[in-house]
Amino acid sequence: MTTTREQFIQDSLRASAETKTQIAQQLTAQISEAIDILKKALRQGNKVLLCGNGGSAADAQHLATECVIRLSPDLTRPGLPAIAITTDTSNLTAGANDLGYDNVFARSVEALGKEGDVLIGISTSGNSESVNRAFRKAREKKMKCIGFLGKGGGPAKAIVDLALIVPSNDTQRIQEGHITIGHIIFQQVEQELYG
Numbered sequence: 001m002t003t004t005r006e007q008f009i010q011d012s013l014r015a016s017a018e019t020k021t022q023i024a025q026q027l028t029a030q031i032s033e034a035i036d037i038l039k040k041a042l043r044q045g046n047k048v049l050l051c052g053n054g055g056s057a058a059d060a061q062h063l064a065t066e067c068v069i070r071l072s073p074d075l076t077r078p079g080l081p082a083i084a085i086t087t088d089t090s091n092l093t094a095g096a097n098d099l100g101y102d103n104v105f106a107r108s109v110e111a112l113g114k115e116g117d118v119l120i121g122i123s124t125s126g127n128s129e130s131v132n133r134a135f136r137k138a139r140e141k142k143m144k145c146i147g148f149l150g151k152g153g154g155p156a157k158a159i160v161d162l163a164l165i166v167p168s169n170d171t172q173r174i175q176e177g178h179i180t181i182g183h184i185i186f187q188q189v190e191q192e193l194y195g
Contacts, residue, residue: 012172019173020180023166030164031181035188037144037162041118042193047081049113051105051134052122052148055175057086059122059148063182071187077194083112085134105134115142120182123147124174126154126165135159148181150174 002010038048048067050060067082085108086092095104109119119138121131126149135145136159147153147160150168157163166177 016176019168019177023177026167034146034185038189042080046116048118050084050120051086053128056122059178060084060086066186102129105130106137109134109137113141113143117143119143120146124150124171126156132156148178
């Protein structure tokens with residue numbers, strides 16, 4: 001007899017697998033486009049900025065690290081320039097205090113971004129004002145904007161150059177989709193540049 005806890009575990013794993021199957025069916029072309037955008041930017045000596053809130057901030061850090069360090073242990077390559085603009089607590093708290101939290105990522109994009117760079121903004125709903133203002137600032141600076149989104153994409157989908165919208169309304173499944181998509185993108189970028 002299956003317990004309630006066991007059923008929850010099995011249902012969660014099935015839902016995660018189903019979401020990833022839908023990603024494969026619906027987002028393969030967009031993921032491939034993201035790989036091309038990043039390859040072009042990195043080949044031209046540009047960098048990647050990443051941002052998000054909460055779990056998405058952790059994903060931004062995770063993916064920036066994969067870019068700088070590497071994903072494939074059998075591959076020797078130089079570090080690729082990526083910065084999670086979610087990690088500097090002095091910058092974030094000063095910006096929140098002096099400019100309002102909705103402006104903290106946009107301010108970092110203003111300071112660090114340049115034409116040809118890429119901003120990856122991660123938002124499970126596409127409604128995060130701090131991320132959306134960062135996208136707007138990046139567009140002003142002629143950066144490419146890639147949205148890792150969910151729940152239909154929200155307002156962010158109209159701001160970005162490329163929207164990767166995980167087909168789910170469940171935050172956990174969306175976050176799992178985002179990190180999977182990010183791993184695929186950065187692993188393929190390093191393989192195509194240095195494999």
